[in-house]
Amino acid sequence: MHTVRDNARAVLSFLYTGSMNAPRTARERARAELTREILASARRQLGEVGAPGLSLRSVARDLGMASSAVYRYFASRDELLTALLIEAYNEVGAAAERSDRPKAVPENRWLGVWNGVRNWSLANRHEYALLFGTPVPGYAAPHLTTEIAARMPLTLARIVADAKRDGGLRPYTGPECDPSAIEPAMLALLDDGAFTVEETARLILAWNRLVGVIGFELHGHLKNVTADDAAYFEYTARSEGANLGLAFD
Amino acid sequence: MHTVRDNARAVLSFLYTGSMNAPRTARERARAELTREILASARRQLGEVGAPGLSLRSVARDLGMASSAVYRYFASRDELLTALLIEAYNEVGAAAERSDRPKAVPENRWLGVWNGVRNWSLANRHEYALLFGTPVPGYAAPHLTTEIAARMPLTLARIVADAKRDGGLRPYTGPECDPSAIEPAMLALLDDGAFTVEETARLILAWNRLVGVIGFELHGHLKNVTADDAAYFEYTARSEGANLGLAFD
DNA sequence: TCATTGTTGTGAGCGGCGCTCTCTGTTGAG
DNA sequence: CTCAACAGAGAGCGCCGCTCACAACAATGA
Numbered sequence: 001m002h003t004v005r006d007n008a009r010a011v012l013s014f015l016y017t018g019s020m021n022a023p024r025t026a027r028e029r030a031r032a033e034l035t036r037e038i039l040a041s042a043r044r045q046l047g048e049v050g051a052p053g054l055s056l057r058s059v060a061r062d063l064g065m066a067s068s069a070v071y072r073y074f075a076s077r078d079e080l081l082t083a084l085l086i087e088a089y090n091e092v093g094a095a096a097e098r099s100d101r102p103k104a105v106p107e108n109r110w111l112g113v114w115n116g117v118r119n120w121s122l123a124n125r126h127e128y129a130l131l132f133g134t135p136v137p138g139y140a141a142p143h144l145t146t147e148i149a150a151r152m153p154l155t156l157a158r159i160v161a162d163a164k165r166d167g168g169l170r171p172y173t174g175p176e177c178d179p180s181a182i183e184p185a186m187l188a189l190l191d192d193g194a195f196t197v198e199e200t201a202r203l204i205l206a207w208n209r210l211v212g213v214i215g216f217e218l219h220g221h222l223k224n225v226t227a228d229d230a231a232y233f234e235y236t237a238r239s240e241g242a243n244l245g246l247a248f249d
Numbered sequence: 250m251h252t253v254r255d256n257a258r259a260v261l262s263f264l265y266t267g268s269m270n271a272p273r274t275a276r277e278r279a280r281a282e283l284t285r286e287i288l289a290s291a292r293r294q295l296g297e298v299g300a301p302g303l304s305l306r307s308v309a310r311d312l313g314m315a316s317s318a319v320y321r322y323f324a325s326r327d328e329l330l331t332a333l334l335i336e337a338y339n340e341v342g343a344a345a346e347r348s349d350r351p352k353a354v355p356e357n358r359w360l361g362v363w364n365g366v367r368n369w370s371l372a373n374r375h376e377y378a379l380l381f382g383t384p385v386p387g388y389a390a391p392h393l394t395t396e397i398a399a400r401m402p403l404t405l406a407r408i409v410a411d412a413k414r415d416g417g418l419r420p421y422t423g424p425e426c427d428p429s430a431i432e433p434a435m436l437a438l439l440d441d442g443a444f445t446v447e448e449t450a451r452l453i454l455a456w457n458r459l460v461g462v463i464g465f466e467l468h469g470h471l472k473n474v475t476a477d478d479a480a481y482f483e484y485t486a487r488s489e490g491a492n493l494g495l496a497f498d
Numbered sequence: 499t500c501a502t503t504g505t506t507g508t509g510a511g512c513g514g515c516g517c518t519c520t521c522t523g524t525t526g527a528g
Numbered sequence: 529c530t531c532a533a534c535a536g537a538g539a540g541c542g543c544c545g546c547t548c549a550c551a552a553c554a555a556t557g558a
Contacts, residue, residue, distance in 0.1 A: 027505070027554060051383075052301065055544065068547080069507050077545065134299075134382030135468050146473060173422070175487035175497045181480035183473055201484060204474055208485075211470075212461020219384050221460075224395060224432055225453055231430035236454060238424035243488070248424045276525060276534075283535095304515065315537050317518080326516065 035073050037063055042080055043087065050126040051081060081130070086148060088127040093151025095120035100155055106163035107246050113155055114210055114237040121214045128218060132211050150189065153207040160203060160244055161194045169245040177201035199244070206240040284322050286312055291329055292336065299375040300330060330379070335397055337376040342400025344369035349404055355412035356495050362404055363459055363486040370463045377467060381460050399438070402456040409452060409493055410443045418494040426450035448493070455489040 041062045045054050056077050060067040074080040099116025100109055121128040131149075163169045179197040187193055187200055195203065213236045216222050217229050226232040238248040290311045294303050305326050309316040323329040348365025349358055370377040380398075412418045428446040436442055436449055444452065462485045465471050466478050475481040487497040 025555065031506090056546090057544065066508050067545085068509080071546070072506060129383040132464075132468070132470070134378040149470075174491045175484065177484040178477070178480045181475055181477040181484060183476045186474055201481070204471075204481075205485060205488065208462055208465050208470075209458055212464065213457055215381075215461065215464070216457050219381070221381070221457075222453075225435055226430055227432045228427070228430040231427045232450070232453075235424065235426040235430060235450060236457075239454065239492070242423045243492075274526065280535090305517090306515065316516085317538075318536050320517075321535060 031073075034063075038070060038073055038080070039083060039087070042084060046084055046126050046130070047124065048126075051084075051130050054081070056080065084127075085130050086145060088124070088131050089145060089148040090151070091124070091127065092117060092120050092131065093148065093155070096152040096155040100159065102162070106159055106166075106168055107241065107248060109159045109162075110156075110241045110246055111234065111237050113159065114233070114240075117152060117210060118214055118217075118233055121218060125218050128214065132215055153203070154190070156207055156210070157190050157195070157203050160199070160246070161190075163246060164194065164199075168247065170247060172198065172202065172243070172245050174243065202244050206244060209236065209240055280322075283312075287319060287322055287329070288332060288336070291333060295333055295375050295379070296373065297375075300333075300379050303330070305329065333376075334379050335394060337373070337380050338394060338397040339400070340373070340376065341366060341369050341380065342397065342404070345401040345404040349408065351411070355408050355415075355417055356490060356497060358408045358411075359405075359490045359495055360483065360486050362408065363482070363489075366401060366459060367463055367466075367482055370467060374467050377463065381464055402452070403439070405456055405459070406439050406444070406452050409448070409495070410439075412495060413443065413448075417496065419496060421447065421451065421492070421494050423492065451493050455493060458485065458489055 038059060041059045042054060045058060045062070054077075056070050056074075057067040059080075060070045063070075074083070095116050096113050099112045099119075101112055102109070104112070160169065176198055182197055182201055182204070186204070187195065187197065190200055190203065213233060217233065222229060222232070242248040287308060290308045291303060294307060294311070303326075305319050305323075306316040308329075309319045312319075323332070344365050345362050348361045348368075350361055351358070353361070409418065425447055431446055431450055431453070435453070436444065436446065439449055439452065462482060466482065471478060471481070491497040
């Protein structure tokens with residue numbers, strides 16, 4: 001029998017794997033149901049008022065239960081936010097994968113995924129902030145989240161790997177990265193060592209910049225700076241793709 | 250005579266210009282003094298616990314006064330944070346300017362300013378978060394803050410402008426930006442039209458990426474990704490400088 | 499079958515928060 | 529000297545996260 005304390009882990013596992021150990025008793029079914037409802041309500045509120053405004057008490061009110069009862073399901077507000085964080089990581093990863101069209105030419109795939117991530121972020125700005133904005137608490141089990149967080153950047157890597165395999169990658173130009181700057185484990189993670197250190201560095205840079213430029217747009221730093229955010233974003237995408245050797249002009 | 254309500258504007262003006270209308274009466278002197286003390290205490294707490302943890306009540310406790318008294322000086326917590334925001338904008342701008350060595354070659358100036366901004370950010374991570382992390386409230390008088398916020402990017406622009414004047418700028422390569430993506434007013438702002446639209450776009454990109462890569466490092470997204478953050482950062486700086494035509498390899 | 503055991507929900511309560519209001523004493527301008 | 533503007537104190541409102549004791553209840557094993 002699992003105790004209440006184990007629940008958090010169970011929820012994370014649920015979010016990660018998409019399924020839970022099948023609930024055997026009525027109580028377990030009710031528990032799974034209510035856990036989902038709490039998450040759904042929290043997610044709704046996150047979308048409306050953002051992470052700072054999300055309160056456990058208001059979730060409880062929304063569900064017509066005592067605020068203290070919610071603590072049977074999530075040990076703290078941070079734990080609830082962590083669950084939402086994982087959910088959001090999965091969503092942006094899914095959005096990236098969904099907007100990849102493996103049959104298109106690499107350049108169009110690249111733009112498609114960049115735009116897919118941007119569109120998700122514009123439609124879910126509070127979720128984006130949760131992922132890439134200022135971190136608030138101690139937060140989630142790092143090992144679990146990093147695995148999920150990799151989904152989006154791996155989608156980018158796959159495009160470049162395919163281009164490389166098909167000979168569609170130009171030799172890169174410009175300054176090169178000190179190889180010792182990159183964590184060796186990253187090389188293995190990225191498509192089982194399909195990339196050189198230099199390519200890996202540029203991939204990291206591209207991922208980094210994709211997130212960065214969206215943040216600038218979302219946080220208003222481009223106000224009075226750019227006139228057409230979508231065009232500026234596409235320019236960023238092309239610039240970054242070219243840096244990796246994709247054939248933009 | 251100014252009323253209490255005017256104080257906020259006075260504080261902002263004080264932070265911006267570095268001086269205030271000379272206090273004539275003892276009361277005005279005391280007011281200026283206490284305002285500074287409140288800001289100093291708030292700044293101290295910001296550095297320790299970050300913006301979410303900063304509370305007006307604890308500032309009041311720190312200064313040995315009733316919490317309600319603080320409201321004579323700052324109309325709300327947001328207004329206090331706004332003052333800190335402006336202070337931080339000025340600081341990072343000053344750090345950028347201080348780390349520029351106008352007599353050095355453009356490439357070294359470029360690296361110097363990038364590192365200067367990074368070092369300030371590492372030493373003031375909560376302040377960085379206030380500037381470039383998730384925005385929380387409605388926040389400051391935009392017109393005032395944008396003027397101050399421009400200090401740091403303008404330092405970058407100056408280096409490139411000097412290089413261009415001295416003929417040290419290579420013709421740029423790679424994808425170009427749709428000119429209509431850039432706000433025309435930006436062209437005038439940047440050294441009175443010293444730059445082409447394309448150069449302006451690349452400057453914006455560089456500024457954007459400088460902030461972005463620091464955010465990634467500060468927020469832990471580079472953990473298990475890079476092995477040497479400083480080396481990776483310098484790589485970013487060189488890559489960005491080369492994109493603007495600076496002679497990095 | 500039934501007592502035992504762990505789980506679930508409640509409501510009261512703690513300390514903290516931002517913020518408001520009223521009241522008192524004080525300062526400075528006319 | 530008068531009087532309006534100001535500064536500070538303290539009580540209080542409605543939130544918040546979180547804890548705890550308690551009662552209702554469901555699963556389980558003797």
